[in-house]
Amino acid sequence: MTEQVSTQQNVLSVRDLGKEYRLYASPRQRLAALLRGKANYRSHWAIQGVTFDLVRGQCIGVIGDNGAGKSSLLKLLAGTLTPTRGTIERVGRVTAILELGAGFHPEFSGRDNLYFAGNLIGIEREQMAELEPSIIEFSELGDAMDRPVKTYSSGMSVRLAFALVTAVQPDLLIIDEALAVGDQHFQKKCIDRIMDFRAKGCTILFCSHSPYHIRHLCDRALWLHQGRVRQFGETEEVLGSYLVHSRLLDEGQPDVAEPQAAAAAAPAGPPPPPADPAQAHVVSVELANLVEGEDMPRLNSKDLVATIVVRGRGDERPNVGFMIEQSKGVGITSLATHEEGAHPVSLGNGLWRSILTFPNLPLHSGDYVISAYVFDESGLIVYDQWFQFFHFRFVSPTLMPGLVHLPHRWE
Amino acid sequence: MLTVWNEFRSIWRARALVNVLTRREISGRHAGTAAGIFWLYIQPLFSVAAFYLVFDVVFAMRQGSGAHSTGVGTFLVVGALPWMAFCDALMRGMNSLLDAGGLLQKNPMPPVFFVVKSVLASSVIFGPLLMLMGLAYAPLHGFAVALWALLPLLLLQVLLSFLLAYTLAILAAALRDTVQFVGFLVSVGIYLTPVLFPVTLFPENWRWLLWLNPMTAFVLAYQQILLQGAWPEPGVWVAVGSWTLLVGAGLNVLVKRSRDQLVDWL
Numbered sequence: 082m083t084e085q086v087s088t089q090q091n092v093l094s095v096r097d098l099g100k101e102y103r104l105y106a107s108p109r110q111r112l113a114a115l116l117r118g119k120a121n122y123r124s125h126w127a128i129q130g131v132t133f134d135l136v137r138g139q140c141i142g143v144i145g146d147n148g149a150g151k152s153s154l155l156k157l158l159a160g161t162l163t164p165t166r167g168t169i170e171r172v173g174r175v176t177a178i179l180e181l182g183a184g185f186h187p188e189f190s191g192r193d194n195l196y197f198a199g200n201l202i203g204i205e206r207e208q209m210a211e212l213e214p215s216i217i218e219f220s221e222l223g224d225a226m227d228r229p230v231k232t233y234s235s236g237m238s239v240r241l242a243f244a245l246v247t248a249v250q251p252d253l254l255i256i257d258e259a260l261a262v263g264d265q266h267f268q269k270k271c272i273d274r275i276m277d278f279r280a281k282g283c284t285i286l287f288c289s290h291s292p293y294h295i296r297h298l299c300d301r302a303l304w305l306h307q308g309r310v311r312q313f314g315e316t317e318e319v320l321g322s323y324l325v326h327s328r329l330l331d332e333g334q335p336d337v338a339e340p341q342a343a344a345a346a347a348p349a350g351p352p353p354p355p356a357d358p359a360q361a362h363v364v365s366v367e368l369a370n371l372v373e374g375e376d377m378p379r380l381n382s383k384d385l386v387a388t389i390v391v392r393g394r395g396d397e398r399p400n401v402g403f404m405i406e407q408s409k410g411v412g413i414t415s416l417a418t419h420e421e422g423a424h425p426v427s428l429g430n431g432l433w434r435s436i437l438t439f440p441n442l443p444l445h446s447g448d449y450v451i452s453a454y455v456f457d458e459s460g461l462i463v464y465d466q467w468f469q470f471f472h473f474r475f476v477s478p479t480l481m482p483g484l485v486h487l488p489h490r491w492e
Numbered sequence: 493m494l495t496v497w498n499e500f501r502s503i504w505r506a507r508a509l510v511n512v513l514t515r516r517e518i519s520g521r522h523a524g525t526a527a528g529i530f531w532l533y534i535q536p537l538f539s540v541a542a543f544y545l546v547f548d549v550v551f552a553m554r555q556g557s558g559a560h561s562t563g564v565g566t567f568l569v570v571g572a573l574p575w576m577a578f579c580d581a582l583m584r585g586m587n588s589l590l591d592a593g594g595l596l597q598k599n600p601m602p603p604v605f606f607v608v609k610s611v612l613a614s615s616v617i618f619g620p621l622l623m624l625m626g627l628a629y630a631p632l633h634g635f636a637v638a639l640w641a642l643l644p645l646l647l648l649q650v651l652l653s654f655l656l657a658y659t660l661a662i663l664a665a666a667l668r669d670t671v672q673f674v675g676f677l678v679s680v681g682i683y684l685t686p687v688l689f690p691v692t693l694f695p696e697n698w699r700w701l702l703w704l705n706p707m708t709a710f711v712l713a714y715q716q717i718l719l720q721g722a723w724p725e726p727g728v729w730v731a732v733g734s735w736t737l738l739v740g741a742g743l744n745v746l747v748k749r750s751r752d753q754l755v756d757w758l
Contacts, residue, residue: 103753111757112667115749160600163752184595186516188523200512201599 092172092253092284093135093158099166100128100153127153129308131167135253135284142295142316143288144323145305146330151288154305155179155257158286173252176202180257181242187231191222191241194230198245212248219270220244240267247274254278254285265361265394265457265464272461292320297461351470361394361464364432366453371473377448379474385439391455392431394464401425401435402454407447408472413485419460443486446477495751496655496744499604506605513609518616532617536576540625543568562632562719570718571687571711573625577618578653578707579678584610585657586674589665593758603754607661611654622646626718633721641717641724648732649710655739656706662746665757685711706735 103122105111114121127150135141145151156162158169159177184201185194195216199209217226220240230238247254254275279285279298289295295302295316302319304312306326312319355362366389370382385405393399402417418425418435425433450469457464479486503510522528547553547565554563588610589596589603596603626642664670682688684705691712694702702708709731713724750757 102756108667108669112663112670115663115666115746118745118749156597161597162755165752180598184599186520186523188520197512197516200509201595201601205508 090137091134091170092137093286094170095134095158095167096132096169097167098128098131098154098157098164098169099126100150100157100162101126101165126308128157128164128305131305131308131310133303133310133313135286137252137284138279138282139301140279140285140287140299142299142302143286143305144290144292144295144302144320145311146327149305150308151305152257153308155255155286155288158253159255171253174203174249175253175255176246176249176251177255178243178246178257179255181239181246185230185238185242188229190228191226191230191233191237195226195241195245198242202246204245204249208249216241216244216248219248219274221267236264236267243267243271247271247278250278250281250283252284254283256285256287258289265462268462269394269397269457272457272459276459276461292324294461296320351467355465358392359431360392361399361455361457362392363453363455363465363467364390364392366390366451366467366471368451368471368473374474377472377474379476380442383441385442385475387437387451387453388434389425389437389453390428390432390434391425391465393433393455394457395431397458398424398427399433399464400456400458400460401433401437402456403437404452404454405444406450406452406469407484408450413444413449417454417456417460419456419458442475442477444475444477445479445481445483445485446475447484448472448474494744495747496740499602499658499747502602503604503608506602509601510605510609510612513605514612514616517609517613521613533621536573536618536621539576540569540573543572566629566632567690567715567719568688569625570629570714571685573618573622574649574710574714575682575685575687575707577614577622578649578710579681580618581611581614581650581653582657582660583675583678584614585654586660586664586671588657589661589754589758590668590671593755596755596758603661604658607658608654611650611657614653615650619646619650629718632719636717636721638717638721638723641713645710645713645717645724645732648736652706652710652732652736652739655736655743659739659743659746662743662750662754665754666750681705681707684708686715687711690715703731706739709735 102125103114103120104125105114105122110121113119131154143151143154153162155177156179157164158171159175159179161177161179184198186197189197192213195213196206196209199205199212204212217223220237220243222237222241225233225237230241233241256275275285285298287295287298299316301314302312302316302323303310304319304323312322351363351366366387368378368380369386369388370380370384371378372381373379387403389401389403391399391401400417400419402415404415405413407413416437423435425435428434450472452469453467455464455466456462518529518532522531525531527534544563544565547568548563549565552563553565585607588606592603592606595601596606623642623646626639630636630639660670660674664674684702685707686694686702691699691702691708709728713728713732716722716724716728
């Protein structure tokens with residue numbers, strides 16, 4: 082479960098960590114317990130017996146179901162929760178991007194808030210005076226810095242907060258699904274900054290629901306289950322077990338899964354185009370050789386050829402992703418250009434095209450649904466997705482039961 | 493008292509941050525107003541000035557027998573200003589943790605910083621006003637040496653306000669009704685303090701009630717110093733000391749019991 086690593090370069094060392102929430106029947110009970118010292122509560126251990134080490138430069142992904150204790154663990158590590166049991170040893174500067182923008186006073190200017198919030202994270206006045214220009218530049222707030230924060234849009238506050246907390250490179254960076262910050266342009270900057278920290282040897286602890294991001298960012302993964310470490314090790318290995326677990330969990334809950342499947346079976350269609358046409362998005366996806374079928378289009382060819390046109394962000398070369406699932410939502414394959422070193426072709430005018438061909442589509446007969454994605458250059462940001470937007474039927478020449486033809490050999 | 497002592501040590505270690513928080517609290521109280529920080533001083537100053545003008549200048553009321561032979565307004569001011577300072581520190585300190593809930597859940601900081609900054613901010617506003625009052629009353633008794641007793645008295649009032657505010661802040665975190673209840677106590681508390689009437693006017697059978705109010709001893713002390721130019725009686729100091737120890741001991745228990753859950757309750 083846990084692994085012993087050299088203690089030489091440990092940035093974080095967690096031993097037998099536990100966090101108990103005491104649930105009282107009512108606030109009155111809580112007061113009574115406080116005054117009388119008699120405990121009358123139900124105890125809920127959000128985190129129990131968690132032990133692990135992080136070595137400098139590692140990037141760890143924390144995964145787990147809802148309520149598995151991920152947020153509690155992150156808050157404990159960030160120091161905003163007090164452990165009930167166990168110890169946390171942290172070396173150097175720890176920065177947590179948990180919820181951004183807390184602590185800004187609406188009546189004060191952005192600059193004033195910057196200096197104040199800096200104090201809360203240990204950046205004092207003199208140091209802040211040095212950092213201020215770079216923070217303003219990164220947050221792109223310019224003259225707005227002298228306006229009260231109450232006049233800011235939520236995106237502006239978040240930009241300022243992100244620029245502030247990441248102004249100084251930490252030794253340990255704790256991120257809770259905060260990669261989706263602001264608009265596409267700013268998201269990109271955030272990711273670049275985090276990747277830059279990582280390249281400079283900063284240890285990152287990243288919590289996400291997205292196995293895709295964990296796989297991309299993290300060397301190791303920690304799977305929390307019911308407050309305990311279920312598995313800690315190489316990302317692929319842990320993610321593999323976790324995905325099996327989630328799938329079993331979905332199957333065990335037909336009541337929840339069924340309405341989703343029913344919704345998936347209905348023709349969804351592509352989402353409406355974005356309000357800002359310059360934003361990166363999926364422009365069109367065309368499947369070749371489709372004919373009208375009884376209740377859904379049918380693929381009238383041995384090959385599946387998808388032509389995907391996307392708009393990139395500015396001059397950046399985007400990446401294109403494609404996924405095929407059974408109509409009831411069981412994934413079959415997902416592919417992306419950045420995973421395979423394939424690049425979309427520029428059509429000029431900010432448009433890019435990828436043609437994806439599955440020769441001799443190795444599927445058995447059935448109903449399938451496709452999704453298309455556009456990513457940034459690194460493949461870390463999903464700019465836009467057409468999720469399960471098109472259903473089609475495929476009739477395979479084989480009559481044997483099954484899902485896919487696997488490459489095989491008879492001897 | 494070890495736990496509370498540790499809280500004081502953590503405040504001292506982070507005094508630079510507490511200083512910033514206190515300044516921020518003060519500017520937050522007048523943020524957006526044109527007159528700025530003056531409002532904070534003008535409001536209590538005008539309230540006590542009104543007592544003086546109405547009772548001593550307009551009606552020229554004097555107190556009856558058995559009381560200090562001063563104007564009613566002059567008497568009222570001596571009790572009212574410390575009482576206002578106490579209520580301000582207490583109420584703001586009590587609410588400080590609830591108000592800072594969001595900040596505390598997102599920044600690793602000891603909650604006590606927020607109580608202390610609220611009480612300190614109130615002290616920065618009322619402290620100079622109380623000193624000014626001391627100077628204004630000095631000519632009444634020819635600058636008596638006893639005026640120096642104001643200093644320890646003010647410090648003790650700040651200390652007791654802090655201990656009590658922190659206690660109530662923890663109770664308010666556990667049960668929000670505390671805020672309403674204390675709000676009520678504070679509004680009737682002025683009648684249980686010898687602010688409006690000299691203690692001699694209270695029926696003797698009921699005088700013990702006054703001592704349930706921690707401010708009684710302070711108000712008596714201010715009256716003895718400012719109106720009579722006398723050192724506060726030993727009994728008054730004993731009462732002040734007992735209240736401080738009592739509240740400190742209670743707080744010590746509460747902090748110990750609530751320490752690792754306090755932020756979760758906010």
